[in-house]
Amino acid sequence: MADINAQLEKYTKALGLINGMIPIGVELGAEIVGLIKGAIHHGDVKKETVEAALASVRTFQSAIGDVDAFLSTWLETHPASGPESPSER
Amino acid sequence: MRLRLTGILLTLVFGLCVGSSACAGNKDVNTIVKNTADYGTTLIKGVGATAQAVAAAEASGAIPRDNARAVMTTLQGVTAKAKEAASYMDLLLKVQGTPEAGPVADKLVAALDVVNSELFKALVPIKDDVTRTQISGLAAEVSKTVLIINREIIGRIK
Numbered sequence: 001m002a003d004i005n006a007q008l009e010k011y012t013k014a015l016g017l018i019n020g021m022i023p024i025g026v027e028l029g030a031e032i033v034g035l036i037k038g039a040i041h042h043g044d045v046k047k048e049t050v051e052a053a054l055a056s057v058r059t060f061q062s063a064i065g066d067v068d069a070f071l072s073t074w075l076e077t078h079p080a081s082g083p084e085s086p087s088e089r
Numbered sequence: 090m091r092l093r094l095t096g097i098l099l100t101l102v103f104g105l106c107v108g109s110s111a112c113a114g115n116k117d118v119n120t121i122v123k124n125t126a127d128y129g130t131t132l133i134k135g136v137g138a139t140a141q142a143v144a145a146a147e148a149s150g151a152i153p154r155d156n157a158r159a160v161m162t163t164l165q166g167v168t169a170k171a172k173e174a175a176s177y178m179d180l181l182l183k184v185q186g187t188p189e190a191g192p193v194a195d196k197l198v199a200a201l202d203v204v205n206s207e208l209f210k211a212l213v214p215i216k217d218d219v220t221r222t223q224i225s226g227l228a229a230e231v232s233k234t235v236l237i238i239n240r241e242i243i244g245r246i247k
Contacts, residue, residue, distance in 0.1 A: 049119035056126035
């Protein structure tokens with residue numbers, strides 16, 4: 001009986017130790033994962049994703065340029081039917 | 090001692106499992122900007138299609154010249170705001186991970202909101218029902234794209 005109690009006490013202490021360390025483990029785990037992701041983030045993977053993002057922004061800017069050019073040309077070639085401003089009237 | 094080490098190891102493994110799911114929400118600004126710019130390209134092509142529909146309607150006499158000009162002028166305002174949004178996307182790539190990223194993301198969202206509202210304002214001078222229906226269909230598609238962009242940005246970068 002004394003042996004069983006001693007064992008129980010030992011296992012209870014171990015469980016208490018594990019239980020107490022879980023929050024520390026979670027925080028440490030998150031920090032390690034963050035560090036790993038940060039390390040990847042600063043490697044070749046980041047360079048490729050930045051370049052892909054820049055390429056998409058350039059495509060967007062080019063598409064804007066095309067539409068802007070169409071609008072400007074149309075407005076120049078299709079003047080108003082009458083004076084547009086009070087000063088012109 | 091062995092028990093203590095086992096305890097530490099177990100909690101570390103458990104912590105890594107929980108921690109990795111906690112870190113799953115880590116935001117990749119590059120991917121977000123890329124997706125936003127891709128949607129932006131779809132948006133501006135919609136604006137272009139709207140402009141061409143207005144030009145065709147004016148050419149056919151469905152809408153008066155001055156009304157068409159009013160729409161085109163408003164659409165010029167839309168492209169100017171889209172240009173501004175594109176410059177914020179460019180800037181966001183440069184300042185990502187710094188305190189400036191949040192304010193730049195705010196400006197990007199604000200610029201896209203203006204694009205959305207200006208597009209519907211462009212419809213006002215169009216009195217012809219057929220043209221209006223056609224253009225409002227295009228405008229709705231553009232509006233949907235702006236909403237998708239805003240949803241991608243909000244809560245991701247900020």
